[in-house]
Amino acid sequence: MSDKKTPRRDFIKLSAMTLGGVGAASLAIPFISSMNPGKDTLALASTEIDLTPLEEGQSLTVIWRGKPVFIKHRTKKDIEDAKNTSLADLPDAEEDSARVQNDKWLVVLGVCTHLGCVPLGQKTSDTKGDYGGWFCPCHGSHYDTSGRIRKGPAPTNLPVPPYVFLTDNRIKIG
Amino acid sequence: MKKLFFILFFLSSFNVFSAGSKIDIPKYDWSWKGFFGTYDRASAQRGLKVYREVCAGCHSMNYLSYRNLSDLGFSEDHIKVIAAENLILDGPNDEGEMFERDGLPSDKFANPYANDKAARAANNGAYPPDLSLIVKARPKGADYVKSLLLGYVDPPKDMTIPNGQHYNKYMAGNLIAMASPLSDGLVDYDDGTQNSMDQMTTDVTTFLAWAAEPSLEDRKRMGFKVILFLVVLFILAYISKQQIWRDVKY
Amino acid sequence: MSSSDPQGYKKTLNSPYTGFKGWIDSRLPLVRMMEAEYLKFPVPKSLNYFWSFGGIAMFCLIGLILTGIFLGFHYKPSADDAFDSVERIMRDVSFGWLIRYLHANLVSFFFIATFIHIFRALYFGSYKAPRELVYIFGLTMFMLMMATAFLGYTLPWGQMSYWGATVITNLFSAIPVIGDAILTLLLGDFTVGDATVNRFYVLHWLLAFAIVGLVVFHVITLHMTGSNNPTGSEPQSWDETVSFHPYVTIKDLNATIFFFIILAFILFYYPNILGHSDNYIKANPMVTPAHIVPEWYFLPFYAILRAIPDKLGGVLAMFGSILALGLLPWLDTSKVRSCLFRPVWRYCVLLFAINFLVLMYMGGKPAEGIYVLISRIGTAYWFLFIFVLAPLVGFLETPRQPLSISNYLRSKKA
Numbered sequence: 001m002s003d004k005k006t007p008r009r010d011f012i013k014l015s016a017m018t019l020g021g022v023g024a025a026s027l028a029i030p031f032i033s034s035m036n037p038g039k040d041t042l043a044l045a046s047t048e049i050d051l052t053p054l055e056e057g058q059s060l061t062v063i064w065r066g067k068p069v070f071i072k073h074r075t076k077k078d079i080e081d082a083k084n085t086s087l088a089d090l091p092d093a094e095e096d097s098a099r100v101q102n103d104k105w106l107v108v109l110g111v112c113t114h115l116g117c118v119p120l121g122q123k124t125s126d127t128k129g130d131y132g133g134w135f136c137p138c139h140g141s142h143y144d145t146s147g148r149i150r151k152g153p154a155p156t157n158l159p160v161p162p163y164v165f166l167t168d169n170r171i172k173i174g
Numbered sequence: 175m176k177k178l179f180f181i182l183f184f185l186s187s188f189n190v191f192s193a194g195s196k197i198d199i200p201k202y203d204w205s206w207k208g209f210f211g212t213y214d215r216a217s218a219q220r221g222l223k224v225y226r227e228v229c230a231g232c233h234s235m236n237y238l239s240y241r242n243l244s245d246l247g248f249s250e251d252h253i254k255v256i257a258a259e260n261l262i263l264d265g266p267n268d269e270g271e272m273f274e275r276d277g278l279p280s281d282k283f284a285n286p287y288a289n290d291k292a293a294r295a296a297n298n299g300a301y302p303p304d305l306s307l308i309v310k311a312r313p314k315g316a317d318y319v320k321s322l323l324l325g326y327v328d329p330p331k332d333m334t335i336p337n338g339q340h341y342n343k344y345m346a347g348n349l350i351a352m353a354s355p356l357s358d359g360l361v362d363y364d365d366g367t368q369n370s371m372d373q374m375t376t377d378v379t380t381f382l383a384w385a386a387e388p389s390l391e392d393r394k395r396m397g398f399k400v401i402l403f404l405v406v407l408f409i410l411a412y413i414s415k416q417q418i419w420r421d422v423k424y
Numbered sequence: 425m426s427s428s429d430p431q432g433y434k435k436t437l438n439s440p441y442t443g444f445k446g447w448i449d450s451r452l453p454l455v456r457m458m459e460a461e462y463l464k465f466p467v468p469k470s471l472n473y474f475w476s477f478g479g480i481a482m483f484c485l486i487g488l489i490l491t492g493i494f495l496g497f498h499y500k501p502s503a504d505d506a507f508d509s510v511e512r513i514m515r516d517v518s519f520g521w522l523i524r525y526l527h528a529n530l531v532s533f534f535f536i537a538t539f540i541h542i543f544r545a546l547y548f549g550s551y552k553a554p555r556e557l558v559y560i561f562g563l564t565m566f567m568l569m570m571a572t573a574f575l576g577y578t579l580p581w582g583q584m585s586y587w588g589a590t591v592i593t594n595l596f597s598a599i600p601v602i603g604d605a606i607l608t609l610l611l612g613d614f615t616v617g618d619a620t621v622n623r624f625y626v627l628h629w630l631l632a633f634a635i636v637g638l639v640v641f642h643v644i645t646l647h648m649t650g651s652n653n654p655t656g657s658e659p660q661s662w663d664e665t666v667s668f669h670p671y672v673t674i675k676d677l678n679a680t681i682f683f684f685i686i687l688a689f690i691l692f693y694y695p696n697i698l699g700h701s702d703n704y705i706k707a708n709p710m711v712t713p714a715h716i717v718p719e720w721y722f723l724p725f726y727a728i729l730r731a732i733p734d735k736l737g738g739v740l741a742m743f744g745s746i747l748a749l750g751l752l753p754w755l756d757t758s759k760v761r762s763c764l765f766r767p768v769w770r771y772c773v774l775l776f777a778i779n780f781l782v783l784m785y786m787g788g789k790p791a792e793g794i795y796v797l798i799s800r801i802g803t804a805y806w807f808l809f810i811f812v813l814a815p816l817v818g819f820l821e822t823p824r825q826p827l828s829i830s831n832y833l834r835s836k837k838a
Contacts, residue, residue: 012410012413012414012417013414013417015410016407016410016411016413016414019403019406019407019410020407020411023403023404023407029519030518030519030522030523031490031494031519031523033518033519034494034497034498034517034518034519034520034523035494035497036518038498038512038516038517038518038520039241039515039516039517039518040239040280040512040515040516041516043239043241043279043280044280209693237508237511237515242515303705304706306511307511307704307705310696310701310704311701311702311704311705312701313701315701346714386704388515389514389515389521389522392521393521393522393525393692393695394692394693396522396692397688397689397691397692397693398692400688400692401685401688401689401692404681404684404685404688405685407681408678408681408682408685411674411677411678411681412678414674415674415675415677415678418670418671418674419671419674419675422469422666422671
């Protein structure tokens with residue numbers, strides 16, 4: 001077993017090792033990828049909703065990717081409140097116009113940005129918090145009529161899911 | 175060398191599984207055979223039409239969703255239309271009742287019967303098998319399916335055919351409850367292809383083969399790359415081995 | 425360190441390493457163990473490629489466990505869901521088809537590697553003293569492998585799964601008096617059913633890891649005695665050995681890659697050739713398939729089972745055939761290990777291997793006529809080989825004087 005080495009043999013061994021490493025690493029891809037949601041789950045990742053039955057002031061909860069989505073048909077007052085709020089009063093400053101596509105309809109993910117509870121305010125009998133939007137019963141976060149955080153421990157506004165208006169009264173989430 | 179011999183020996187003993195039937199199933203040329211074979215899309219699309227107009231009356235395809243049809247080259251809008259032509263049982267709704275609605279791409283293929291017992295009851299006790307896996311669930315696969323569809327010939331003179339049964343020269347036991355489902359010109363093709371018996375059976379078999387093994391094309395593509403990779407790796411490892419062992423003196 | 429251990433009896437503190445390696449090694453002697461057992465471990469120079477199949481089998485086992493874990497993320501062990509969840513893996517899970525086909529085909533290749541590995545042990549006398557325990561642990565693993573493969577085959581809940589499980593579990597009903605009670609206890613039901621697939625799933629996992637545990641014992645016992653080699657002679661000096669790394673590692677790696685090329689060919693182009701088409705039909709307790717055949721690797725044992733006309737006798741012969749192999753180290757009376765130097769026994773072993781393949785063929789044929797007769801002859805030879813030929817040939821044959829490892833290599837080169 002001599003220690004004699006030539007550059008060529010090192011090169012071959014090195015390429016064999018590199019190639020083997022690349023192979024082992026690429027083998028990990030299908031395995032890790034298999035842990036993602038399956039194609040059947042992804043196929044349910046978009047939901048179409050008919051808004052016609054929803055009257056002014058009413059809200060609707062739909063399931064999108066297993067999470068509740070709040071759709072609110074806002075009243076004139078709701079819209080005005082949302083628009084007239086000064087950005088300085090907001091912990092997570094965002095214009096109402098940046099959060100809606102059509103002033104009448106607010107679509108937000110109904111998951112409190114604090115620790116993932118579902119805020120109250122969808123039913124007419126629910127408490128809506130100090131700002132007329134939603135109130136999270138877990139740790140007392142108050143959201144306004146634009147779904148923006150106003151008071152409480154939640155750090156950010158309720159996120160707006162990707163959605164498009166297919167017609168005036170029909171939206172597709174996802 | 176010895177190892178190779180042994181492996182070949184083991185492999186050669188696998189054909190024992192095909193034992194049993196004495197019926198010779200003819201072999202056909204299929205578009206997806208071979209190392210680079212792919213499903214003939216146009217044929218499979220026509221096959222879907224045959225399935226929907228003929229087979230779907232009795233046979234379910236429970237493991238297929240309408241969205242899967244995008245594999246066959248159908249556009250998203252076209253799939254929506256196809257899906258919406260079927261009624262899907264959904265629910266319960268807020269009133270606690272089941273309701274029917276138009277199919278969506280994410281729905282499984284609509285089942286012609288409410289359940290297995292209903293399927294049997296409607297077919298004189300014979301259960302029309304689910305077709306999603308039929309090509310993989312029969313020993314000769316696609317060849318068998320096509321042969322069976324073409325196998326309705328006149329029975330031998332001395333054979334009496336029981337009521338509700340039909341003679342088929344490729345069915346094990348030669349008796350089958352299904353009447354010949356296809357006949358020349360039965361399904362109108364939109365693309366102007368001759369709708370002969372032979373063409374329709376090829377098309378519907380291609381569709382069923384795809385339905386049973388939709389991953390076939392990905393599999394073959396990946397296999398080529400993997401084997402190529404392993405061969406290169408083997409060559410490098412073999413040279414490394416020769417070099418390392420060169421040091422060993424006898 | 426010497427100050428805290430003046431007599432030097434705490435060997436855990438005497439790590440030859442420094443730095444982080446030394447810190448770990450003086451607390452957990454893994455570094456030193458790996459170096460002794462996997463880097464510097466002396467292995468006879470004369471090993472041929474038959475000696476690679478242990479390593480290949482190990483790679484198969486690792487692959488099976490890995491794919492098994494990822495399949496387990498999606499599989500649902502219940503009579504209602506099992507078949508559907510497997511189809512979901514095949515169709516909707518990203519790369520699910522690859523992982524499932526890998527799992528299904530790796531089993532077959534695990535058995536191919538193991539059969540060759542066992543043949544190697546028989547032909548070159550690796551079972552003989554002082555390696556009896558290596559061999560016994562190996563056979564135990566083989567039996568666990570068969571049990572694990574059987575349990576796993578039930579899980580996809582196809583027709584063959586269901587009826588295979590029904591037929592094999594019914595073997596237990598052959599036990600006199602309490603057989604039926606045991607069967608019900610095993611199944612958790614009066615037939616193979618929901619409860620059965622649920623517990624088979626758990627046992628499938630459990631036994632897989634039991635095999636891993638036995639691999640450890642297999643390797644520990646092997647490293648006590650060192651590897652056998654084609655001559656059967658023990659190395660007489662360091663010159664007749666090479667270090668495990670890089671010599672054996674690169675060689676085994678070569679063999680493994682070659683083996684996996686064949687696996688890849690089957691996996692990507694004929695993934696169902698080793699399976700049975702009936703298993704793509706969901707289990708139906710009311711309809712038995714026309715021709716029930718176990719997976720190919722069970723066929724020799726299935727042939728032995730059917731060769732005996734008595735139910736209990738068949739079951740005993742089948743299990744006995746493997747257990748009896750465990751007695752070989754004590755029944756073989758020859759002083760010489762390797763068949764290279766045993767003119768008569770060599771043909772007995774080769775005939776045993778051929779007989780194994782013949783039985784495999786017979787197991788796949790219907791149990792009638794000439795097939796039963798050949799199965800009986802094959803079964804008879806199996807036991808004759810172990811209980812009669814092994815002791816007798818050892819006495820009667822005159823073996824040649826085994827070559828030393830160096831002389832063997834020289835003669836091979838010439």
